[in-house]
Amino acid sequence: MNDIFMVAAIIFVLLIFACGVRIWRGPTNADRMLALDVINILVVITMITLSLWFEQPVIIDVAIVYALLSFVGTLYVAKVIMGDLR
Amino acid sequence: MIDILVTICVAISIIFSILGVIGLFRFPDFYTRIHAASIVGSLGLLFMGAAVLIYAGGLWISGDEAWFNYGAHVILALLVMVITGTTSMHAIARSAHRSGVVPMGKIDALKEDETKMKQQEERKK
Numbered sequence: 231m232n233d234i235f236m237v238a239a240i241i242f243v244l245l246i247f248a249c250g251v252r253i254w255r256g257p258t259n260a261d262r263m264l265a266l267d268v269i270n271i272l273v274v275i276t277m278i279t280l281s282l283w284f285e286q287p288v289i290i291d292v293a294i295v296y297a298l299l300s301f302v303g304t305l306y307v308a309k310v311i312m313g314d315l316r
Numbered sequence: 317m318i319d320i321l322v323t324i325c326v327a328i329s330i331i332f333s334i335l336g337v338i339g340l341f342r343f344p345d346f347y348t349r350i351h352a353a354s355i356v357g358s359l360g361l362l363f364m365g366a367a368v369l370i371y372a373g374g375l376w377i378s379g380d381e382a383w384f385n386y387g388a389h390v391i392l393a394l395l396v397m398v399i400t401g402t403t404s405m406h407a408i409a410r411s412a413h414r415s416g417v418v419p420m421g422k423i424d425a426l427k428e429d430e431t432k433m434k435q436q437e438e439r440k441k
Contacts, residue, residue, distance in 0.1 A: 231319055238326050245337045252340055260346055260412035264353050267404055268340060271357045272333065274397060275364050278390065279326075282371060287385035290368075294393045301400035305407055312411035 235283035242276040259311050263304070270300035318374035325367035333360040345420035350409055357401040365394040 249272065252265040274293045281289035309315050332355055339352025372386035413426060 231322075234323050234326055238330055241330055242333065245333055248337050249340065258346065258412075258417055260408065260415065260417050261349065263411075264346070264349060264408055265340065267408060268336070268353045268356050271361060271397070271401065274393070275329070275333065275356075275361055278364050278368060278393065281386075282368060285382075287382065287389055290386070290389040290393055294389070294396055297393065297396050297400055301404055304404040308404075308407040308411040312414045 232283060235279050239276055239279045239283060242272055242279060246272050246276070263307050263311060266307070267300075267304055270297070270304070273300075318370060318377075321370050322367045322374075325363050325370060329360045329363040329367065332356070332363065336360065346412055346417050347409070347419050350405060354401075354405055357397070357405070361397055361401070362394065365390050 246269055249265045249269045253262050253269075256262040256265060274297050277289050277293035277296065281287055281293075336352050336354075336356035339355065340349055343349045343352055368386055368390040372383040372390070375383035375386065418424065
């Protein structure tokens with residue numbers, strides 16, 4: 231049972247690195263922001279998986295706080311790209 | 317039985333996350349990449365939450381006290397992610413359209429609709 235969660239966490243971390251490639255060579259700034267948002271969601275999924283792997287429900291609380299903070303960051307970067315903030 | 321259900325949910329989550337990241341690389345346009353990125357936020361996260369809920373149900377059947385911790389926290393996390401994920405995707409698409417990202421087919425239907433709506437408002441005045 232724990233092996234499944236270990237494999238899932240490793241695969242999600244590899245997917246995070248794959249999204250980093252899209253951040254590195256994205257054609258526009260909007261692509262980079264989209265890949266960053268996908269990375270935030272994947273980090274939340276990875277934290278939920280880790281809470282099952284180590285059998286500690288506290289990690290899900292960390293995932294909730296990370297989701298809220300990354301939401302604020304995404305909205306701020308969206309305003310910067312849109313040109314409202316200089 | 318519960319182990320099999322949890323394994324199936326985790327496998328579905330992994331499959332949809334991999335499909336979303338592949339789509340993030342293979343689609344030719346920004347506005348089509350949003351579809352692939354939304355798969356990770358909707359199906360990948362919801363099936364992982366379903367796996368945790370089924371795991372908590374297994375703990376409840378076996379008489380463990382930790383099932384309420386898993387269940388309540390995962391439901392709160394799913395609620396937060398459903399609200400913030402859709403809102404942030406909308407903000408990304410809106411800012412990209414305002415900053416001048418052109419679709420692949422060179423046909424921007426939203427810009428035409430905006431001009432039509434402005435003309436209708438002027439007629440009403």
